[in-house]
Each structure stands twice: as C-alpha cells, then as structure tokens.
Amino acid sequence: MKTVDSTVLAASRAAPDWASSPARQRADLLAGLARALEEGREPLVKLAHDETGLGALRLSAELDRTAFQLRRFADEVTAGAAFSVIDDPAASGAPPAGHPHLHRVRVPVGPVAMFSASNFPFAFSVLGGDTASALAAGCPVVVKSHPGHTGLSREVHELALRVLRAQLLPAVLLGLVEGASPQIGQDLARHPAIRAVAFTGSLRAGLALQQVCRQRVDPIPFYGELGSINPVVVLPCAMLGREQAVATALAQSIALGTGQFCTSPGVIIAKRSDSLDLFVRLLEKALASQSLHPMLNEAIRTGFDAGCQRLGQRPRVAQILRGASAAANVPAAALFRTDAASFCSDPALREEVFGPEAIVVEARDDQDMLDAVRAIKGSLTATIWGADEDNQFHRALVRAASSVAGRVLFSGVPTGVAVSTAQHHGGPFPASTQPFSTSVGSRAIDRFLRPVVFQDPPDWLLSRGGLPV
Amino acid sequence: MKTVDSTVLAASRAAPDWASSPARQRADLLAGLARALEEGREPLVKLAHDETGLGALRLSAELDRTAFQLRRFADEVTAGAAFSVIDDPAASGAPPAGHPHLHRVRVPVGPVAMFSASNFPFAFSVLGGDTASALAAGCPVVVKSHPGHTGLSREVHELALRVLRAQLLPAVLLGLVEGASPQIGQDLARHPAIRAVAFTGSLRAGLALQQVCRQRVDPIPFYGELGSINPVVVLPCAMLGREQAVATALAQSIALGTGQFCTSPGVIIAKRSDSLDLFVRLLEKALASQSLHPMLNEAIRTGFDAGCQRLGQRPRVAQILRGASAAANVPAAALFRTDAASFCSDPALREEVFGPEAIVVEARDDQDMLDAVRAIKGSLTATIWGADEDNQFHRALVRAASSVAGRVLFSGVPTGVAVSTAQHHGGPFPASTQPFSTSVGSRAIDRFLRPVVFQDPPDWLLSRGGLPV
Numbered sequence: 001m002k003t004v005d006s007t008v009l010a011a012s013r014a015a016p017d018w019a020s021s022p023a024r025q026r027a028d029l030l031a032g033l034a035r036a037l038e039e040g041r042e043p044l045v046k047l048a049h050d051e052t053g054l055g056a057l058r059l060s061a062e063l064d065r066t067a068f069q070l071r072r073f074a075d076e077v078t079a080g081a082a083f084s085v086i087d088d089p090a091a092s093g094a095p096p097a098g099h100p101h102l103h104r105v106r107v108p109v110g111p112v113a114m115f116s117a118s119n120f121p122f123a124f125s126v127l128g129g130d131t132a133s134a135l136a137a138g139c140p141v142v143v144k145s146h147p148g149h150t151g152l153s154r155e156v157h158e159l160a161l162r163v164l165r166a167q168l169l170p171a172v173l174l175g176l177v178e179g180a181s182p183q184i185g186q187d188l189a190r191h192p193a194i195r196a197v198a199f200t201g202s203l204r205a206g207l208a209l210q211q212v213c214r215q216r217v218d219p220i221p222f223y224g225e226l227g228s229i230n231p232v233v234v235l236p237c238a239m240l241g242r243e244q245a246v247a248t249a250l251a252q253s254i255a256l257g258t259g260q261f262c263t264s265p266g267v268i269i270a271k272r273s274d275s276l277d278l279f280v281r282l283l284e285k286a287l288a289s290q291s292l293h294p295m296l297n298e299a300i301r302t303g304f305d306a307g308c309q310r311l312g313q314r315p316r317v318a319q320i321l322r323g324a325s326a327a328a329n330v331p332a333a334a335l336f337r338t339d340a341a342s343f344c345s346d347p348a349l350r351e352e353v354f355g356p357e358a359i360v361v362e363a364r365d366d367q368d369m370l371d372a373v374r375a376i377k378g379s380l381t382a383t384i385w386g387a388d389e390d391n392q393f394h395r396a397l398v399r400a401a402s403s404v405a406g407r408v409l410f411s412g413v414p415t416g417v418a419v420s421t422a423q424h425h426g427g428p429f430p431a432s433t434q435p436f437s438t439s440v441g442s443r444a445i446d447r448f449l450r451p452v453v454f455q456d457p458p459d460w461l462l463s464r465g466g467l468p469v
Numbered sequence: 470m471k472t473v474d475s476t477v478l479a480a481s482r483a484a485p486d487w488a489s490s491p492a493r494q495r496a497d498l499l500a501g502l503a504r505a506l507e508e509g510r511e512p513l514v515k516l517a518h519d520e521t522g523l524g525a526l527r528l529s530a531e532l533d534r535t536a537f538q539l540r541r542f543a544d545e546v547t548a549g550a551a552f553s554v555i556d557d558p559a560a561s562g563a564p565p566a567g568h569p570h571l572h573r574v575r576v577p578v579g580p581v582a583m584f585s586a587s588n589f590p591f592a593f594s595v596l597g598g599d600t601a602s603a604l605a606a607g608c609p610v611v612v613k614s615h616p617g618h619t620g621l622s623r624e625v626h627e628l629a630l631r632v633l634r635a636q637l638l639p640a641v642l643l644g645l646v647e648g649a650s651p652q653i654g655q656d657l658a659r660h661p662a663i664r665a666v667a668f669t670g671s672l673r674a675g676l677a678l679q680q681v682c683r684q685r686v687d688p689i690p691f692y693g694e695l696g697s698i699n700p701v702v703v704l705p706c707a708m709l710g711r712e713q714a715v716a717t718a719l720a721q722s723i724a725l726g727t728g729q730f731c732t733s734p735g736v737i738i739a740k741r742s743d744s745l746d747l748f749v750r751l752l753e754k755a756l757a758s759q760s761l762h763p764m765l766n767e768a769i770r771t772g773f774d775a776g777c778q779r780l781g782q783r784p785r786v787a788q789i790l791r792g793a794s795a796a797a798n799v800p801a802a803a804l805f806r807t808d809a810a811s812f813c814s815d816p817a818l819r820e821e822v823f824g825p826e827a828i829v830v831e832a833r834d835d836q837d838m839l840d841a842v843r844a845i846k847g848s849l850t851a852t853i854w855g856a857d858e859d860n861q862f863h864r865a866l867v868r869a870a871s872s873v874a875g876r877v878l879f880s881g882v883p884t885g886v887a888v889s890t891a892q893h894h895g896g897p898f899p900a901s902t903q904p905f906s907t908s909v910g911s912r913a914i915d916r917f918l919r920p921v922v923f924q925d926p927p928d929w930l931l932s933r934g935g936l937p938v
Contacts, residue, residue: 016865016868019868020864020868061564064565065564065565068565068566069565086890086891087891088889088890088891088892091889095530095534095885095887096533096534096537096538096887096888097537099887099888099889100880100881100887102887102889102890102891102892103891104891104892104893107871107872110872214683217846218846218847218897218898219898219902221905377686377687378687387927388927388929389927389929390927390929390930394929395489396485398930399485399488399489402576402921403576403579405921406919406920406921406922407921407922407923407924408921408922408923408924408926409924409925410923410924410925410926410927410930411569411924411925412569412924412925416564418564418565418568418569418571419565419568420557420560420568420571421555421557421571422555422556422557422571422572422573422922423557423571423573423922424573424920424921424922426920428687428919429687429688433688435919436690436915436919436920438920443920446905450875450904450905451875451893451895451905451907451912452871452874452875452876452877452893453875453876453877453891453892453893454876454877454879455876455877455878455879455880455881456878456879456880456881457877457879458856458857458858458859458879460857460858460859460863461859461867461879
C-alpha cells in the first residue's frame, strides 16, 4: 500500500500533461473505463454484493449507471462547452467602453481527492461521478476508498489501471488510498498538491474534512454532500381519493435500499383532514410490509436506532410505526407524526435520520405548509404533489421549496437521480457545502474548472483552441 | 439611522416580488440608476473628492465606469442567458438513459449584504458592481457604506431612492447601513434574512466576516476580495533595449492612485543581467519622480509604512528606494530587490504591501522564474511580458501564472480592470475567497443565482419562461 504522500505526488506530476491533453484522449479514457466496467460486470457485482449486501439487481443497475455516467462525461469533453471559452475581442476607445482583448477559459484545478460513499459502491466510488467529472475536467484523481467495500474498490482500481496502461496513459492519473482511520482522509485533504476535495458521506466526517480544507495556507474547495431530509408536500387534491396510491409510492421510496439513499423522503407535509388520517394508516401498513435488507454497516444501523429513539421522545411527536427488527443488522421501518407548529419550533424534528423513516407533518392551513417547508434546512430535493394549477399559494410553495432545495419535483419520488444535462444534485447546507455546484449530471464538471482570463494572449495560445496550455 | 435588523427585514419583504420581476423592470431600474449618477456628476464628484482626495478626473472616470457597469447588467438581464435555463425533455426507457423532464433554472439567492471598499467610492460602493449584479440577479441589496466616504454614500443612496420611487419600486430594495464599528458589519452578515455577502477590503476584516458567514446555522456564500500581489514577469526579450519603457510603464502602474489599487503590481520577476541592473536604476528614478496623492486613510498609511519597514528588514532584501514623505498623509514610493531563492523561501517577501511599493525578484534561470511565480499566493492578476513565441518554457510559465491568478496579461499593466463579458476578477485565496467567481464583468451576476432543477414542472411554471416564480 502506497502512502498518501507518494500517491498524491505521483498524481500531481501527471497533472500538467493531463491538463493539456486533447479532448479525444480524455473521451477515449472515459469510454474505455465504461466498457471495462461492463465487461467486468459479473465478478464485480458479486464482490460488491458480498461486501455491501445491496443485492445483485440493484448493483448491476448501479454499474450501468456508472458506465453511462463515464460516457456522458466523454460526450461533455467532446462537446467542449464545459471549457466555456468566451472570446471578447478588443474594443477601441477609452475605458470603460474600450478594452483589451480578453479570452476567458477554464483551467483544471489540479489533483482532486475523492472520498467514496458507503451507499453507492460503484456510482459514488472509484469510477463514480466525481472521478469521471474530474478526469473529464483534466484533473488526476486520488480516491480514498470506503472501508465498506475495500475489495471492490481495489478491483475497480486495478481495472482502471489496466485501461490506463492499455491507452498508454500514466497509471498515476487515478490513485487509490485506503484505511478506516480519519487521519488518512485528513492527510489527503491537507496535502499541498491536492487542489479540491469531493466528498459524499456523514455530516460529522464531512465537517471535519471541510475544516481541514479551510485551514490550509491555501484553502481549497470542499464539495461535500452531507445530508438531506427531502420533504414531500402532498396537497389535498393529490391526496383525496388517492390515499392508497400515495401511501404505496412513498412507502417504497422510504424503504428503498433500506432508506440508505441521500434522496430518501424523510418528511411528509399534508393538510389535516380525514383523508390525511386514512393516508397515515395506509402508509403505516405499506411501510410495515416493505422488505428491508441489512444496513451497510454497524455505525449506520446504530445511528438509525438512535435517531428514531430521539425523535420518538420529542414532545408532540407520535410514534405511528416502530416494528421489531427481523435481524440484528436489519432495522424496522419507522413512522412518526407531528403538527406543523411543533415541526417549525423544534429543530430536532428536522434532523435527518438516515434509514427507512419518515415523519408526517400535519398542517392546519396553507400558511402552516409554507412555514414547514421554509423551516427545513438545506435539502437535495423537495417534492410538491398537486400543484398543477397556477395560483398564489402554489407559486409561494415553489418559491419556498426552491429556497431550501436544489431539485423540486412535481411528480414521482425523490429517490432516483437522473444523470442528465440539466440535473442539479446539491442544495443549501448541509445538503451541499457548495450549493451552486452539483455532484450529479453534466454540470458536475464545473466543480473542477476554474475561470482564468487571458488579456491580449499571443497567437500561439489562442491557436490551442481555448484548451488550457 | 435605521437599524441593521429593520433595514434587512424591509429588504427581505421586497425579495419575493423582485425575484419574480420581469427583465424589463430590472433593466429599467439599472439604466435609470446609471442616468441618475451621470446627471448628478458634478456635486457627487466634488463630494467624493472632498472625502477621499482621489482627484476629480479619476473620480469622474470612475463614475462613468459605474454607470457603464449598471447598463452592462441591464443588458445582461435583457439577454437572459444568466438565468441559464437548460431544458432537458423527458427521455423514455429505463434509467440511466430514460429520465423525467428536467428544467434547470437559476434562482436569486435573496437579500445580499454588500460591503463598500475605501478605494473605489463609486465603482465598489453603493451603486457599484456588487449592487448592480445583485439587483440584476433579482436580489435586494443592503449596503454597508465605507466610513471613508459616508457623505457620498448617503448622497448616492438618496439618488437611488429617488429613482426607485420614480419607477414605483419599493425603496427598501436598496438599504443602507453605516458605522465604523466591526459589530455593524457582523450583525449584517449574521442576519438570518441575508443570503450572501460581497466584500472588498482588508484580509483581516474579510476573514472575520467570512467566519461569521460560515458559523451561521445556515452558512451563506461569502464573496470576499482580500488582497493581491500581482506579479509581473519581464522576460529578457521584453527587457533588453526597452529598459526605460518598461520602467516608466511599471512606475506609473505602481504609483497609480498612490498604489491603492487591488491590481497594483507588487512583484517584478526578471532574469539577472546587465539589462536588469539598468532597469532597476531606471525604475528607481521613475518611481521617485511619480507624484503621489494622500492615502485614503490613516490605517492604510500606517499599514504601508509598517509593510515597507518589515520588508526592508528581511535578510537578503535590499532597499533600493525609500524616499521621504512629502506630507504626513502622503507616502514615498518604495522599491526593494531580492533573489528568487529568498523570495521562494521567505513568505514575508510575498505578503501584499498596500501602497506604492514593489519588489524586484532576480532569477538566475528559467526554473527560478517558474519557482517564483508558483510561490505566489493567490493573486488577481499575473503579467507575462515577452512570451510571444510558443515554447515549452512559455507554456510552463502560462500554466504557473494560471495556477496562481485569475487574469493573465500578456501586454499592458494590471491596473485598470475592463468591465466586459469575459472579464474574470478573482483568483485563488486571498485574492478571492471564491475563486470560481468574479466581482467584475458580466459573470459577476452568477454569484447571486443558485441553480435549481424542476422535475416534471407543471405547464404554468414553464410558461413563465424559466424566470423564478
């Protein structure tokens, strides 16, 4: 096992050439990595399941998504728009109207430290979206593998090295460090040659790493995704007469992956009514009947129980469902209920409980609903069902949802994040530490490209087509 | 004088309507403010000179620049690209290829706190670039005026209120708070309704405000411009035979505004040679003959002397020029000389000295030059004269300059920042606390627009053309 220092130094030595590599070379690498993943599917999925217990079906789909993502960034590099050259020819005359020739490019930041997540052993790991977008941007990557899937991480890394070698590229473009101690990660984020950090994980670990990035002599960007509560607002017109369908859809989304998705819905806001009471009974039943698989690790399992217990003990919170665990490492889904006023006044009710859990928030009126949405800390998503009509209240609701979330859904459930051109996966803190950036979708590449403007650049620099030199 | 709290609350009540205001309304406001500034020129410039001593000629040109900037953002709003809608129609099929309809917009962050700078009483003050870009983005602004030009700030604010009233817009869209105590600024940055802070000023004050923004329950972006040393690399071919012209150009840029520009050149890197020795003698003479006006305030004056004294006492630093002050508040220009190895090993030589000062760094070879550039902390600009030819060394130099600066100049001096489409005024820390953003030029609006994606949005939302609701 190489040390953090030697791995980062090796990556940094490869950085200048990779920063000036032609688009074709980067696209070929990304496509080659995608193909290699697909070709290695069977043993990789098996190993991933052995380490995480997430199931072959889900893991195979996640591998597809990861390969798809690599190819998307190949397309992005080929299209070239991400490097967003703005050429602003000289304008004659005195300032402010007159100005020199300004040519704006975006240059790769340099080596990126990427921290794998426990819950996506392919898509947020060695060859996940952070790695793909950083390589596409022209940055070497040093991955800190997650202790929950060390074996898979090594296999995927070996596979990547084979692709790099086959394409005659330096193997050090993708480094791997591992270890369960927080020290390893902090050494990585503190290393002078590391120029940006991408992290998906817990609030506590994320804040510690953010602190390291900020306290450097040369602070670097920390792109952290640290938690999200994902409110779902069900308006009366979407609830009345559809209680069973709404309950089924939400129960499935809450229980998906045993609730271990960053976009798992944790808060359901609806108006007090007989329809709501019926819905809660149906949701309780639907949740109780979901089959859950073991959680990813002991810490998550313990954290889930502690979170549920804390919530259940708050005043004015009713525990609707808290079944017995089927096995020690398999939790029971949990459902709570409170009123909007309590939800707004008690911050503990708005903390994320990572796992198959949700709290129903009963609103007396429209204002209560707005207040409940606004009280939520930053979230990756907010869902509004039933806002088909244009009226003042719906506009206010969309505005409130937009102020707390990076993605506002009007149909479907928040779990499942499309890898697409327009996607934005990031919201106000703690959903993201950099809410203007996204960790999923084409614009994820922007995190690793810093604008630089060349004033009166020489012809040879321009002739390189805006690509960084 | 209204309190911080009442001013921010009033601005925040106007925020939703302004966020959904049509482009035409915003453009009209910005153009109206520009016109009003121009119409008020004579008394405003007089008042500005009385408070800052910067001279009528410069201040009138700065007013022109400020009006030009307001109109640029009017054009930017009208063009609409800043709101950067990406419409990504639904794709049929299973994920990852299939996905729902995703419609990406950018929503104004909400009320912005803007801290005026001492050295630009018009362009980085009440109606400066931060205010113009925030209003264009759809955000109300609360200005913290600079104690160095309180009277002018009040007059410009009154003028803005007249324009707002004439256009039947709420006067609270542009609030003003004042006071010399740091407490006022911290109260402003801490206020729950403030959603972003823009600041241009000293490292110390900026870091304190950044800390306030970070320690909030809901951290907000802090766009701070905190200092820049602006290296100028003069390659032998640009120096030899042109020593006098280079000395004159640099002396004028160093002494411009008594050195009180954020882009004032503070480091000159050149190769050891007879040509360099001649240049240093000519620069000393040219600097000594520049006429300097009083500095902006006592703190800047004291800081300049302390900085020069500190620098002069470092080992292996020769003091070339340090004349006597013409008057107590007028400094004498200063020039120092050192070698590249000392420059790289002693961080004190790379600290900004705000005022008419520069240090010449003598390089033995190309590697020395690269090392000196790379040793520089983040800077707004880096200038390279004489890199007309395409070769390995010039490429490495451009790469080094791009890694430490946001603007790389190949001709001209760094003072004077064009307000244009491609401009990037921001570099790695401490030049900017958010080096992916710019505080000058059209892209400054991006600081106040946060991406949000609507998934399967209803028709009424789409029909509003991507404008935030």
